[in-house]
Amino acid sequence: MNPFRFFSRAQSAPAARERLQVLLAHERAATGDSDLVNKLRDEILKAISKHMQVDDEKVSIKMERGAQVSTLAVDIEIPFDAGKKAA
Amino acid sequence: MGKVIVVTSGKGGVGKTTSSAALGAALAQNGEKVVVVDFDVGLRNLDLVMGAERRVVYDLVNVIQGEAKLTQALIRDKRVETLYLLPASQTRDKDNLTPEGVEKVIAALKNAFDWVICDSPAGIERGATLAMRHADVAIVVTNPEVSSVRDSDRIIGLLDSKTLKAENGERIEKHLLLTRYDAARAERGDMLKVEDVLEILSIPLLGIIPESMDVLRASNVGAPVTLADGRSAPALAYFEATRRLKGETLPVTVPGDKRSFLGKIFGRKAA
Numbered sequence: 493m494n495p496f497r498f499f500s501r502a503q504s505a506p507a508a509r510e511r512l513q514v515l516l517a518h519e520r521a522a523t524g525d526s527d528l529v530n531k532l533r534d535e536i537l538k539a540i541s542k543h544m545q546v547d548d549e550k551v552s553i554k555m556e557r558g559a560q561v562s563t564l565a566v567d568i569e570i571p572f573d574a575g576k577k578a579a
Numbered sequence: 580m581g582k583v584i585v586v587t588s589g590k591g592g593v594g595k596t597t598s599s600a601a602l603g604a605a606l607a608q609n610g611e612k613v614v615v616v617d618f619d620v621g622l623r624n625l626d627l628v629m630g631a632e633r634r635v636v637y638d639l640v641n642v643i644q645g646e647a648k649l650t651q652a653l654i655r656d657k658r659v660e661t662l663y664l665l666p667a668s669q670t671r672d673k674d675n676l677t678p679e680g681v682e683k684v685i686a687a688l689k690n691a692f693d694w695v696i697c698d699s700p701a702g703i704e705r706g707a708t709l710a711m712r713h714a715d716v717a718i719v720v721t722n723p724e725v726s727s728v729r730d731s732d733r734i735i736g737l738l739d740s741k742t743l744k745a746e747n748g749e750r751i752e753k754h755l756l757l758t759r760y761d762a763a764r765a766e767r768g769d770m771l772k773v774e775d776v777l778e779i780l781s782i783p784l785l786g787i788i789p790e791s792m793d794v795l796r797a798s799n800v801g802a803p804v805t806l807a808d809g810r811s812a813p814a815l816a817y818f819e820a821t822r823r824l825k826g827e828t829l830p831v832t833v834p835g836d837k838r839s840f841l842g843k844i845f846g847r848k849a850a
Binding site (some may be wrong): 503504505506508509511512513514516519520 | 724725728729733736765767768769770771772776779838
């Protein structure tokens, strides 16, 4: 055990502070609309399923909350014959 | 007409009951008439922290259900004669707390006491929302730790929307009570600093209670920390918070630090 490790260890409080600031900015904005990701996912899927059949399992949605912007990544696997099944 | 204070936090275990008892006792020690009300139906503990657990006959739910008179349920403290406790029920379901019943009890207590301190249960359910419902002032108890700060932020949102004051378009007075603070760890950068928590929650600071053995020692013997050892660091911090609650403007001192908090910001030594 290195006795100097204690003194050289990186501070953790700044990370706590930053994580809280980002999280709370989002939570405050989302009052009453906390399920934004699920809502977006459902609506995007609905829009797509108008044109083709999509397997729910083949869809992945990722959300990354940042201080200034958030990103929503929707990844859908489109089968070859997808277009045929659309009416 | 007494002032109604809710001691709340969202998160459990941050020091709501300890703070309710300590502030209540500190106010009563100055001769003010104080009642501390336990809203944690099913998990009452204020009686234990105040050393009155063997004297509970009737409780808040009995009063609300009309099974006992308010005066029968109030327990007078044996050490400070202007301090009273209204215990919560240990056996009943919290659905027995009705909004109408709570309103009646609080109105009656306001008439008889200078201060009505409502010790809120953890969480954001019925018990917690009823405890804050009639408050004039809210004390948000927070530990310098991420989950506690997040939950406090949530509770501040509820205070601004679910209280009677908020519904009537008035502003509810909110104060931060930072508990279990360790100045040395904050200085090393391993604990959120007072300034960090204040900046994030942006409500005025009522006091900083240091992490201390004295708090556990006081609860072991069933005495509010301000009564158990009035000269201990947490007791002094609670006394200071009490004076601020009564409207005095005092510089906030960081426990374990000779310089005042404001003095530190401006780089001056406290007088």
